Amino acid sequence: MIKIFLNELRRIFSDSGVLIFFIVVPLLYPALYSWLYNNEVVREVPTVVVDDSKSSLSRELIRRLNATPDLNVAAYEENIDEARQHIMRQEARGIVYIPSSFAADIHSHRQTTVSLYVDMSSMLYYKSLLTSLTNVTLDMGSDISVAMLNSQTAREEQIAASPLSYEAVPMFNPGGGYGCFLIPAVLMLVIHQTLILGIGLASGTAREKNSGRKLVLREDAPFGIARIILGKTLCYFMVYFVMACYITMAIPRIFNFIQLADFWQIIAILVPFMLATIFFALALSCLMQQREHVMLIIIFTSVPLLFISGIPWPVSSLGASFKAISYIFPSTFGINAFVKVNSMGASLGDIVFELRALWIQVAVYFLLALYVWKPKRWTQE
């Protein structure tokens, strides 16, 4: 087993293709992604205002809108058609239209309506503009109704305007940052995909070099298949453990993402996650006729795997068949365990389900790898 381990180690470090996936990609990708999303939120979305009211009240509304962090009044136009030109030229993402009756409505105690048109090229523009406008109109509205009601005391006025108050508490990602939401899942996925790619490449090479396109040579056979697999696993695990620690512990720190998990909690997830992934990759190796096939087969799965993990798209809205598919891959449980512990501060007790699933995968994929790697034709040769 030690010999297999050393052989495999030597092979990894002499194969630059494998090194790309074991060292270069895990070092670069997470940093690159974190950089992409490091601004986290969409601020100061350029917006065109069409103010038909031209009153002090409408100017007050515009002033308040411009003061919000998410909206920036980029231009004023006389009508909607001219405002649309800005959107077509991609200079603005939304139009706020204040009707000519705006001030008159408010003064004569009629409900007035402000319209918002949003360019739907990104949902995040919509979210920013809608939040800004809703908050500003509600605030300004309650000021207006307080003035309007003319009650005895200020407190009474306030209560009449909103008898039931509410507070909203965003949990675990209070800023609503896009990076804090997506990056933890992406990090685990990078570990998963690069491990499978590296191992697939290494096994593909072995198959190309070995006679008869077999995964294992007869000379190695005396070691027994289990020992070969364990030796290789040990090697991959040791090399990759360093990278996994860098990805899960250093990257969030460098880029200031949420990190609630402590070292041992992450280890408790990483160990079964990496073992399951390694055995899974070894079992998959039987599909790789050429070493490069693994890239054609694996790379495109990254995005579907991310989606069925339940982070970008809520798991409660995944169909049964998608959920079933997601249970095949270690990434699903790895991502969920990591996000729960790291972003939501869950304890290991809260992720028993994921950990158990990962350990079951470790066992199943180990047996599958044994079965796949067992050469079928030795007896005939």
Next chain:
Amino acid sequence: MSNKRFIQSLFRVMKREVDSLVHAPIYWFSMIVFPLFVIFFFSELMNEGLPTDMPVGVVDLDNSTTSRKLLRNYDAFQQSHIVAHYSDVNQARRAMQKCEIYAFMYIPQNMERDLLASRQPKISFYYNNSVLLAGSLIYKEMRAISTLGAASVGSAKLQAKGLTQRQIKSVLQPIATDVHAIDNPMLNYNIALSTTIIPACLALFVLLVTAYSLGIELKKNRAKTWMTMAENKVMIALAGKFIPQTVIFTLVVWFYQYWLFVHLDFPHNCNFLLIMIVGLILVVAAQCFAIFVFSLLPTLRMSMSICALWGVLSFSISGFTYPVTSMSPSLQILSNLFPMRHYYMIYQMNILHGYSLHYSWMYIVALLVFMMLPLFMLSRLKKIFYKYVYLP
């Protein structure tokens, strides 16, 4: 070389390529099976458009007629579904950490009494922002239900004060908003994501297959016979090799466009012919980009790795979800090096919104520039095909 010989050798190379495509299962998979899988996968995954009935919890310490009515009305909302009642906040928080629920509403003790006594009770919602989409959609519904709840209590009071319905409306919400989400009024996520993620996946396949099929010629030592067949003309060799692939990939892209814009009736405000042309341009631009990468790094693994990097980064840097304008300025410039970025701009400007090409010509030019790239590399490619040997 006469025209006739030119055509003959082109056809010879094309025939050779078709033969090798047909006989290698990996091409079947990565040109037809996987792309079709991706098309159906994403369009089916989000077919609801918006997630519905997401599990939420309730901590109702008041347990009065008013609170129960509020919760009943809330449960009738489309996106939230009350699955559990908890006796305290800690329990609910733990359920949230286990992702059993995405949010919970906290109703304090004596809410009903405080309401009647005008003491302005406060209800709270806690929502999970680590699952951003679920969190923000549920937040919107919870805010809507408490505004409605407040409105019903408020209007009863104001009626007692002798205000008319119209006045009540103006007191409760003096400024209403009316939101128009242009061309995607239902905020359908399938429309936002399938139209961008699927073509990005297809472009990824084009990049990888192009680099693979070039590299494999060197690996299998077939580059020289290939060149001889093409009468030593790189243009003929490349054209003969890639025209069959262009045809297959373009048909796949057209099928995708048919499936989304015709079968599923996704919004498109332009001629279908333009959609098809944009699809063709995307395929060819991606192919030419991959040929260019290969001519710079003429090994199978390096060119495939770079193409993979480009293809995978496209999902983020094209700005489908997190807009490019919110990234750091250097990334905004970098995004122009990705064919998918330009496709996305053309898609959202011309296909989704139906603006005239007059607004998006620079993105079309950018894709055409990608298509020119291999032309600068012809002599280098020729050298590569004659000299380079495969190194594992």
